[in-house]
Amino acid sequence: MRELRTDLIIEAVRDLCIEACYVLPNDLCESFCKAKEMEKSPVGQSIFDVMIENADYAKTAGIPACQDTGMAVVFAEIGQDLHIVGCDFEEAINEGVRRGYIEGKLRLSVVRDPLDRVNTNDNTPAILHTRIVPGDKLSITVAPKGFGSENMSAMKMFKPANTAEDVCDFVVECVSKAGSNPCPPVVVGVGLGGTIERAAYCAKHALTREIGSVNPDPMYAELERKTLEKINALGIGPQGLGGTVTALAVHFEQHATHIAGLPCVVNMGCHITRHASVVL
Numbered sequence: 001m002r003e004l005r006t007d008l009i010i011e012a013v014r015d016l017c018i019e020a021c022y023v024l025p026n027d028l029c030e031s032f033c034k035a036k037e038m039e040k041s042p043v044g045q046s047i048f049d050v051m052i053e054n055a056d057y058a059k060t061a062g063i064p065a066c067q068d069t070g071m072a073v074v075f076a077e078i079g080q081d082l083h084i085v086g087c088d089f090e091e092a093i094n095e096g097v098r099r100g101y102i103e104g105k106l107r108l109s110v111v112r113d114p115l116d117r118v119n120t121n122d123n124t125p126a127i128l129h130t131r132i133v134p135g136d137k138l139s140i141t142v143a144p145k146g147f148g149s150e151n152m153s154a155m156k157m158f159k160p161a162n163t164a165e166d167v168c169d170f171v172v173e174c175v176s177k178a179g180s181n182p183c184p185p186v187v188v189g190v191g192l193g194g195t196i197e198r199a200a201y202c203a204k205h206a207l208t209r210e211i212g213s214v215n216p217d218p219m220y221a222e223l224e225r226k227t228l229e230k231i232n233a234l235g236i237g238p239q240g241l242g243g244t245v246t247a248l249a250v251h252f253e254q255h256a257t258h259i260a261g262l263p264c265v266v267n268m269g270c271h272i273t274r275h276a277s278v279v280l
Contacts, residue, residue, distance in 0.1 A: 002079075002136040004280055006086030009138065012278050013096020016142035017072060018104035020276035021064045024055045027211040028187075028248070028273060035185060035238075035245045044243030051238075051271060066272045069106035070144030072097045072126040073204060079135035090128055097142075098122040109147075129201060143208055143275040149182035149268045153203075155196065158262035164223050167192065167264055172230045174266045175247065180240020183270035185248045187211065188231065191265040194255035202253035203267035208275045209251045220252045238271075 029052070036048035058065035074093055078084070086092065101108060101123035110124060111117045133139075154174045158166060171190055178186075191202030214221040228250040237243025248271070257263065 001081055001083045003083045003085050004138060006084060006089065006092035008280060009084070009086075009089070009092045009140070010096040010099065012140060012280055013074070013093055013142060014100040014103065016140065016276045016278060017097055017100025017106065017144065020142050020144050020274045021066075021069045021104065021106050022062055023059045023276070024065055024272060025211075025275065029055050031211040031248045032271075035248060039238065039243050039245045041237055041241075041243035043241050044238040044245065047238035047241065047243075048245075064106060065274070066146060066270075067107060068109065068146035068148065069101070069123075070146045070274070071110055071150075072101070072123060073143045073145050074126050074128045075139075075141040075143070075205065075208065076128065076130045077133045077137075077139040078130060079137045080132050081134075081136040082138055084138075089130075093126055093128055094124040097126045098124050100142075106144075129205075138280045139277065140280070141208055141275055141277040143204075145204075146270055146272070149186065149270040149273075152178040152182045152268045153200075153266060155200070155263070155265045157196070158264055160260060160262055162262055164219070168223060168227045168230065170264060171227050171250070171266055172234070175231050175236070175268070176234050178268060179236060182268045183272070184236055184240060185238055185245050185271050187248050187269040187271075187273040188227070188250045189267040189269065190227075190250065190252045191267070192252060192254045192263070193257035194263060195257075195261075196263045196265070198255050199263040199265040200267070202255055203265040206251035206253040207267060207269045207273055209249075209253075211249045213251075215252050215254075217254070220254060224250045224252055
């Protein structure tokens with residue numbers, strides 16, 4: 001059985017927090033360029049120019065691409081043949097987040113309790129999702145989530161008789177109601193099935209998919225295409241100032257569910273939908 005020390009995990013998480021906030025994923029940056037070519041509004045085109053410039057400058061200067069450096073969401077896939085030694089695993093994740101946000105001079109936005117609102121002053125605790133998978137590796141993805149877009153999340157418990165068209169219309173309605181609040185153009189994550197918490201997980205996880213990728217199920221791939229087309233027909237445009245590109249991508253992630261239910265959760269990412277990954 002392979003051993004992995006938690007001091008290496010701490011260092012990796014620290015680096016991922018900084019990287020995710022400073023360096024936007026290549027696929028996201030490429031989508032800005034493609035979207036500018038699709039955008040018919042001159043104002044929208046100029047906004048894409050600023051977004052491209054901002055991403056380049058943040059990477060070069062070593063500063064956050066957005067002042068809201070978010071709440072750290074961490075997806076960890078732990079190989080069943082891996083033995084983690086040292087401190088507690090969750091403690092290691094939070095220590096990595098703590099160091100990353102403080103040493104990277106990232107905004108500290110987490111409060112210890114939703115009602116007393118006292119800042120923890122180190123952006124912990126993180127939101128940690130773990131899965132046990134085959135092998136002896138540890139895969140970690142850090143996805144800092146800003147709350148301008150997070151606050152636009154929505155859920156609906158559809159009836160089993162509802163159709164894919166009904167789901168599509170709900171997603172489009174969510175984006176329409178959100179307007180400029182999530183800093184469009186958005187990336188839309190949709191979780192469908194499972195129980196309500198599983199649907200929420202799927203929606204968040206869908207935001208880590210590569211922009212331009214399609215769901216492996218042809219039915220869902222078509223649903224993604226159709227939903228994106230309808231969203232971009234809304235005319236909200238870049239930063240809500242009107243235009244033809246309101247969303248960069250729509251990603252569905254589905255899960256088996258109960259015969260009596262059809263849970264759906266929509267989770268939006270702003271135009272800076274950040275994530276960085278490593279395998280240890």
